[in-house]
Amino acid sequence: MIVTAYYESPIGRMLLAADGDALVGLWLEGQKYFGDSLHGGHREQDDFPVLLQAKDWLDRYFAGEKPRIAELKLAPAGSAFRKAVWERLCRIPYGEVTTYGQIARQIAAAYGKDSMSSQAVGGAVGHNPISVIIPCHRVVGATGSLTGYAGGIAKKIHLLTHEGAYAEGFFVPKKSTAP
Structure with missing residues (x-):
């Protein structure tokens, strides 16, 4: 099951999504294709480990640090x-x-x-x-x-x-x- 949480960023509210131990989505609220890969049900859980890691990454990014993409396990769905x-x-x-x-x-x-x-x-x-x-x-x-x-x-x-x-x-x- 997909787990989601919201993140308040300097460019607007974001929806993060994880499946197991990987991040599968991060969308700016209102963007084109918002939540496009969220097929079926999902539950919101702010303290889900993968989502906490992504929030920490985003905190550091928006604070001017340069976190490495490889710090996160990413699993975007696509061809x-x-x-x-x-x-x-x-x-x-x-x-x-x-x-x-x-x-x-x-x-x-x-x-x-x-x-x-x-x-x-x-x-x-x-x-x-x-x-x-x-x-x-x-x-x-x-x-x-x-x-x-x-x-x-x-x-x-x-x-x-x-x-x-x-x-x-x-x-x-x-x-x-x-x-």
Whole structure:
């Protein structure tokens, strides 16, 4: 059974979800695909060990520390392709960004292909079920566009600024794919 708890963060309320000894979800309240992988029943339990670990990780992150993703056992549900993209997201260093195209090239190389669609990567990034910890906010468009963040562009900007990764050349496109 999935166990959930809420966490109050500087960017809003978050719902955390665990299954056994692994974190399976972390969503910003109101984000696109909120609770998408919570199929069936779940119970709320604030003191569940995995959720306490995740809350501690988030406390340290928002306090300006750089906790390692590997400190937490993560088990996001998704296709092999999505999991490959999410694993690549975990490799983006704190305070740095990458582009959808760069990830697409990395995934293509891993699969032995000549190319991979940046849009397909964008879809996987957008469906990341463990927001903030799996740092999908660190992905930007090739031209510096801040698009596609399921939690909202303002929250993406906040997270990038918090990490010292926000650059002057970043911009919000007129037609964005996220609120």
